[in-house]
Amino acid sequence: MRGNTYSDINKKLKANISKSTMSGWFKPLVLSYVSKKRLKSNIERKLKKSQLEAYKTNRRKRLYYLESLKSKNLYLLNSLDLSVQKLILCTLYLAEGSKNKNSAYLGLGSTNPAIIKFYLSLLNNCFKIxxxxxxxxxxxRADQNKKSLENFWRNITGVPSxxxxxxxxxxxxxxxxxxxxGYKGVCVLFYFDTSIQLELELLAESVIKFITAGR
Incomplete structure (x- = not known):
């Protein structure tokens, strides 16, 4: 039994002896170098195993929690008519777009391809583009491959070269x-239409007033 942990001993004996009892039994025992090394190895192995099991358990709990949060709000997707999409678009532009009323275009940039696709989809859904x-x-950045980035963003946006x-x-x-x-730089999209730019900015201002101060 030298070099075995208490749980190993119980397993081999097919018993359920308490750790305090075994501690009393083995207190006078002097372990050899080999036994100490074996015991240390067994303890480390069991620790890694328990840590892995704890990680898997926590991961399962986390995934379940995230899935419950996702499911909780899925019903809202049924409310995404064009009016709501227009409100989302003006809010997105308020947060990420250029704010110069004197410019002749909408300007919005992002490092996130999903945001760029989302923006383009909303524009096409809400306006005749x-x-x-x-x-x-x-x-x-200076060390990035320009051609590779240009090809990447052309595929994302559908904007010709x-x-x-x-x-x-x-x-x-x-x-x-x-x-x-995975950093792909920033893609800045310009759409040259002053009327859409002003409409979104004015709608965003109205939304802010409505939310913060009521009608």
Missing amino acids: DNSKFRARIQC QQFYPTYIDQRTVGKKTLKK
Whole structure:
């Protein structure tokens, strides 16, 4: 039994002897170097096993919790008519878009392809869009591959290459390695239509007043 843990001993004896009892039994026992090494190895193995089991249990609980939160609000998707989508679009533009009323375009940039796709979908759902009015620009770090980024964002946006401005390289990043894995730079979309820009900005102002101060 030398080098075995208490649980190992119980398992081999097919018994259920308490740890305090075994501690009293084995207190006078002097372990050899090999037995101590074996005991340490057994303890570490059991610790790793228990940590892995705890991780799996916590992960299951976390996934269940997230799924319950997701399911809780799925019914709201049935309310996403065009009026609600327009409110979402103006809120998105309020948070992420350019705010210059004197400009002749809507401008919105993001590092997240899902946000760019979401924005384009909302625009097309809420307004009659002329794709020839789109322009795009990629902003990236000095050590990134421009062509690769341009191809990536062309596929995401559907904007043809001739409507892309030259890619802007942040000179502050020269000599500095990009550490963020999967970083694709920033895609800035411009849509040249003053009326849509003003409509979204004015709607956003009305939404803010309504929410914060009532009608």
